[in-house]
Amino acid sequence: METLNQAVSLSEGVVLQTQRIRHQRSRGPTVVFLHESLGNIALWKRFPARVAEMTGADVLVYERRGYGTSSDERLPRPYHYQEDEGQVWLPRLLDALDIEDVVLVGHSDGGSIALIAAAALGKRARGLITMAAHTWADHLTVSGIQNMIRRYTEDGLREKFQRHHGERTDALFRAWHTIWLDEGFQKSMDFSRWLEAIDCPALIIQGEDDEYGVPEQVTDIVKGIGPSARPVFLENTGHSPHLEQPEQVLALIYDLLLIVNSREIERFD
Template identity: 60%
Template sequence: MQIRDMMVPLGEGVELEVRRIQQKEPIGPVLVFLHESLGSIALWRKFPEKLAKATGCDALIYNRQGYGHSSDEELPRPYDYLEVAGHQWLPRLLDKLEISEVVLIGHSDGGSIALVAAGAMGDRVKALMTMAAHIYADHLTLAGIEEMAVRYRETDIRDRLARYHGNRTDDIFNAWQTVWRDEAFQAAMDFSRWLAAIECPTMIIQGENDEYGVPEQVTDIVAGIGSNAQGLLLEDAGHSPHLEKQDQLVDLLYDFLRSESLPKNCN
């Protein structure tokens, strides 16, 4: 596999930092990874490479606006920032890179964006997998953010995040916790309207011990999508099962792609 990093201009003064993992002879659609609220390309660690190698598919990982070397984002974040990322900027990035068919893999905020994108992009999305996605603000999410705000002030969390986000660390953290602690944002957040339009095979995953989301997020997402969706609460896993149970997740998603969505492609 070849790994290439690049900047991709998308118009309106926006450039996104992109990493492409490309096979000599790629099979099937491109795996597209969407990072969490405090995440980045690097914080996916080896998960994208392992899944690309297992499936034979190419992979695309990118930093949203405000992250890494991507363009600055609008601050404070508008209430619809996650939806705009899914129905506007992701399709625009795929168009620019001339990628016609994708499998979306999203974690946390990236999972929510993936749900929106799958609802917006129709049959361009061949399969969808989310980990710790949320379609509304629940009490565990809000309590987890409150706790993280304290840890950010009182522990070495800021220094650890700064290894990846550099001088943008405070901006990224404050943008995240400020909008999520806004009661008007909490009241407005409802991604359920995107779910019925998702037609591809879908797997909704959450760790049983996820401190940022109630298990009803899984059941409600699956119910909103319908019979083409399946849910899984993963034992002994928290908010980041792709890191905590990496090899298990690679095997799980590989089997899902083979059996449910991509016969004759990723196998």
């Protein structure tokens, strides 16, 4: 198993920073990780590597525009920025890396983008796992962001973020809370139309104590996708299940990949 860090050039002058974990003989589709609103490659910690080790699957982790060492994004963000990421930039990245079949693992904003990407990629999306995804802006999201702004300015959270985001910290934080607290964005955000196009096994995960999302986010997503989706609520878990309950989430991913890989075998029989 080897790890390769690579800056990938796409169209329109966009460069995305990637990390790939590859096996000499990989099993099934590549597992692609999509980070949260204030995330990057490093903030996944060892979780993607543990998935690669446990499952034998190749893994791709990448940083969206405006994050880490990827290209700057255009600010302010448009209302459809998540849809742009899911239906435009992720498919372009996969094409550039010659990756065909994928299992998408998305957290928070990355979970919402994963839903859009799973629909946009069609048969290329062999599996889907979301953690704390949103298809609409609910009151817990808005109040959680307002509380985060207070903590950023009063409780030293800015200094913590600077360790991960450096000189981009203020711009990234402002881009995040500005769009989410925009009433026009809140009213327009609705990803339900993407859900019925998702045609792969899906686990929709949320912590029971998630301070950024109501349980209906999960039930609405599962209802929109249909029988191939399963809701998972984790006890004693907040907004980051993969960090708070890593063993449970690893087991869930492992089980989903067993289902996906059995379908791959059937596909080529």
